[in-house]
Amino acid sequence: DVKVTQSSRYLVKRTGEKVFLECVQDMDHENMFWYRQDPGLGLRLIYFSYDVKMKEKGDIPEGYSVSREKKERFSLILESASTNQTSMYLCASSTPTPSGRMREQYFGPGTRLTVT
Amino acid sequence: KQEVTQIPAALSVPEGENLVLNCSFTDSAIYNLQWFRQDPGKGLTSLLLIQSSQREQTSGRLNASLDKSSGRSTLYIAASQPGDSATYLCAVKTAGSQGNLIFGKGTKLSVKP
Numbered sequence: 288d289v290k291v292t293q294s295s296r297y298l299v300k301r302t303g304e305k306v307f308l309e310c311v312q313d314m315d316h317e318n319m320f321w322y323r324q325d326p327g328l329g330l331r332l333i334y335f336s337y338d339v340k341m342k343e344k345g346d347i348p349e350g351y352s353v354s355r356e357k358k359e360r361f362s363l364i365l366e367s368a369s370t371n372q373t374s375m376y377l378c379a380s381s382t383p384t385p386s387g388r389m390r391e392q393y394f395g396p397g398t399r400l401t402v403t
Numbered sequence: 404k405q406e407v408t409q410i411p412a413a414l415s416v417p418e419g420e421n422l423v424l425n426c427s428f429t430d431s432a433i434y435n436l437q438w439f440r441q442d443p444g445k446g447l448t449s450l451l452l453i454q455s456s457q458r459e460q461t462s463g464r465l466n467a468s469l470d471k472s473s474g475r476s477t478l479y480i481a482a483s484q485p486g487d488s489a490t491y492l493c494a495v496k497t498a499g500s501q502g503n504l505i506f507g508k509g510t511k512l513s514v515k516p
Contacts, residue, residue, distance in 0.1 A: 291446075320503060329508040330492070345503060377446055391437060392494075392504060394447040 290314070291395035293378055299401045306365040308398050310378030319361035320379040320392065321345075321353065330377065336361055368402045375399050405430045405497045409507035416483055417515055424478040424510045426493035431471050434496040437504065438467050438478050441490045450491075451478070483514045 294309035310319065320335040322345075332345030334353040342353050350372060354362040361380075365372055378395040406429045416422050426436070435454045439447040451460045451467040453476070459468040466479040476493055490511045494504035 327508070330494075330504075330506040332503045335503050375444075379447075391449045391452045393449060394439075396446040397444075399444070 293395040293398050300368050304368050306368050308363040310361045312380040316380035316382045318381045321363045322377045323374040373402045405505045407507040409510050413511040415513040426476040428474045428495050436495045439492040485514050487514050
């Protein structure tokens with residue numbers, strides 16, 4: 288079974304702090320994703336990575352950065368946390384088929400971040 | 404820009420009923436469509452994935468159909484149970500989106516005993 292784990296289920300940080308959210312997958316997937324989920328707005332893509340050291344901006348990258356030094360690990364970084372970054376953060380991974388199409392995305396349990 | 408809509412936003416049914424959840428998308432040039440389940444405060448669990456060349460997929464009491472030309476998918480749940488209560492999300496991968504999914508806002512299902 289594919290397993291995607293996230294470092295924390297709940298996190299409380301203060302405004303201005305640097306925050307690291309870690310995601311690890313154990314299925315050798317090439318693609319990894321960070322989403323945030325907010326009531327009424329649904330899931331929105333922040334960043335994704337299709338290979339080690341590669342990253343692409345999603346729909347809402349402002350205020351975030353990412354790091355992918357190893358294939359199994361994808362980190363989301365909030366350089367200076369703000370209250371509008373209070374949200375549920377979800378990590379996902381997937382692997383392309385030989386034709387380049389996409390197999391299923393598998394999600395982690397989520398990290399609920401509160402910035403006070 | 405691809406938009407995904409799920410109707411209704413919430414649904415309440417008695418146990419044992421068969422039900423259909425709807426998902427529509429504006430751009431028919433999709434690679435695949437995926438249905439997820441999300442329990443309160445939890446991550447997403449993948450239920451079914453339909454490739455663009457397929458018309459339907461089945462898993463147990465779940466059946467998902469895809470009509471690309473009309474931009475619609477349905478998730479059919481047979482003989483609903485209280486344990487099916489959750490939010491159901493559909494998401495599409497559009498050509499050129501490099502792997503990321505575009506999500507609907509979900510249908511919150513409540514199955515009452």
